[in-house]
Amino acid sequence: MNATYKTQVAIVGGGPAGLLLGHLLRAEGIDCVIVERQTRAHVESRIRAGVLEAGTTDLLRRIGIDARLNAEGMIENGLNLGTPDGLIRIDIKALTGNHATVYGQTEVTRDLIDAAPARGLEIVFEAHDVALHDVDSAQPSVTYTKDGADHRIEADFIAGCDGSHGPSRRAIPAHAVREYARDYPFGWLGILADVPPCHDELIYATGNDGFALASMRSPTRSRYYIQVPLTERLEDWPADRLWDVLDARFAGLASRPIARGPALEMSIAPLRSYVFEAMHYGRLFLAGDAAHIVPPTGAKGLNLAAADVAYLADAMIAHYRRGDQAGLDGYQTKALARVWKTERFSWYLTELLHLFPDQGDFKRRMQIAELDYIAGSEAMQRAIAEQFVGLPL
Numbered sequence: 001m002n003a004t005y006k007t008q009v010a011i012v013g014g015g016p017a018g019l020l021l022g023h024l025l026r027a028e029g030i031d032c033v034i035v036e037r038q039t040r041a042h043v044e045s046r047i048r049a050g051v052l053e054a055g056t057t058d059l060l061r062r063i064g065i066d067a068r069l070n071a072e073g074m075i076e077n078g079l080n081l082g083t084p085d086g087l088i089r090i091d092i093k094a095l096t097g098n099h100a101t102v103y104g105q106t107e108v109t110r111d112l113i114d115a116a117p118a119r120g121l122e123i124v125f126e127a128h129d130v131a132l133h134d135v136d137s138a139q140p141s142v143t144y145t146k147d148g149a150d151h152r153i154e155a156d157f158i159a160g161c162d163g164s165h166g167p168s169r170r171a172i173p174a175h176a177v178r179e180y181a182r183d184y185p186f187g188w189l190g191i192l193a194d195v196p197p198c199h200d201e202l203i204y205a206t207g208n209d210g211f212a213l214a215s216m217r218s219p220t221r222s223r224y225y226i227q228v229p230l231t232e233r234l235e236d237w238p239a240d241r242l243w244d245v246l247d248a249r250f251a252g253l254a255s256r257p258i259a260r261g262p263a264l265e266m267s268i269a270p271l272r273s274y275v276f277e278a279m280h281y282g283r284l285f286l287a288g289d290a291a292h293i294v295p296p297t298g299a300k301g302l303n304l305a306a307a308d309v310a311y312l313a314d315a316m317i318a319h320y321r322r323g324d325q326a327g328l329d330g331y332q333t334k335a336l337a338r339v340w341k342t343e344r345f346s347w348y349l350t351e352l353l354h355l356f357p358d359q360g361d362f363k364r365r366m367q368i369a370e371l372d373y374i375a376g377s378e379a380m381q382r383a384i385a386e387q388f389v390g391l392p393l
């Protein structure tokens with residue numbers, strides 16, 4: 001059986017970018033549908049980062065999906081860099097008048113999915129063989145199969161929010177694409193555990209044994225990471241081995257000892273900087289990881305997706321409300337300007353805080369000198385603070 005229906009915006013991908021875009025459009029009465037490959041449970045089970053920029057929390061408040069965020073989000077007024085000489089606290093509140101919020105991406109995704117039915121936002125989970133068609137025509141469409149039936153969605157626009165492995169990028173011809181990539185020679189080994197955090201704020205530590213991050217999800221749930229060689233295998237890392245490393249990396253930096261407990265989740269993820277410089281082609285617009293990847297060092301993945309979606313939603317709303325095409329025509333330029341500034345910030349922190357294989361003594365001295373300069377420079381601390389809390393949308 002073939003089913004064909006029309007909508008205004010077909011959104012491919014039901015992660016943070018697709019979900020947030022769907023809600024922003026629905027809040028303005030624009031018809032849209034999200035086509036998601038995975039099950040709802042799979043999408044909601046993903047463990048990702050957990051720091052929201054002020055602009056991202058503003059978007060959640062704009063659509064009124066902020067009740068749990070307000071109740072459970074943890075205000076981050078400061079950011080700490082751990083160095084061999086001690087902590088450098090960057091007073092985000094004093095330097096920017098703003099703050100970041102610790103609230104897991106998992107929770108954001110869950111809130112957006114829970115709110116979808118009441119807002120008339122349709123999410124098709126377990127859609128298979130998703131394909132984009134005629135994206136450079138006035139009648140683009142998305143096809144997929146579900147429960148053995150073929151489906152076709154005809155739309156005015158397609159939003160490619162399908163992450164770094166989705167089909168949207170492939171719908172754009174190579175002649176329209178420029179790609180930039182930097183793969184880092186290490187990964188992050190992460191652990192999530194129901195133990196109280198070792199510090200009240202995040203600590204990004206660079207020790208003579210490498211990078212470590214102390215983060216959190218709540219007063220009783222912690223998230224930690226250490227850099228590891230790309231050759232490391234998860235099966236070689238029982239939780240106790242990681243707790244031992246974290247003890248050493250945060251000794252003398254954190255205000256409390258590292259509390260230990262069983263891992264709720266452990267994973268190793270590579271680090272990459274990547275930009276796919278074709279965020280608009282015909283009636284197709286890319287947003288989020290479909291267009292770019294940042295290393296997690298700046299906690300920017302979700303926030304950059306949210307910024308893309310804020311720009312794209314406002315452009316689509318202007319098109320439907322006032323017939324104004326300028327936002328859509330200017331989307332790629334506006335989004336990429338922020339993408340590159342965010343890529344630079346994430347790259348900068350990654351280069352500053354990690355030990356690169358065979359980096360030599362000189363680069364380490366440059367890292368230490370940079371940290372020493374940051375420690376004494378309000379201007380540098382303000383620059384880091386304003387980028388961490390998020391540049392204005």
Ligand code: APR
Nearest residue numbers: 013014015016017036037130162163166288289301302305
């Ligand atoms: N068809 C439909 N959906 C697809 C397909 C496909 N062929 N391929 C991928 N998807 C879905 C994925 O299952 C996922 O739910 O697209 C969604 C993309 O979501 P994300 O990868 O989370 O990307 P995005 O929404 O841009 O959010 C970026 O999420 O993964 C983190 O680190 C990333 O923090 C960043 C944030």
Ligand code: PHB
Nearest residue numbers: 049050215296297298299
């Ligand atoms: C997290 O809490 O998972 C987290 C925090 C900051 C980062 C990356 C991840 O830079």
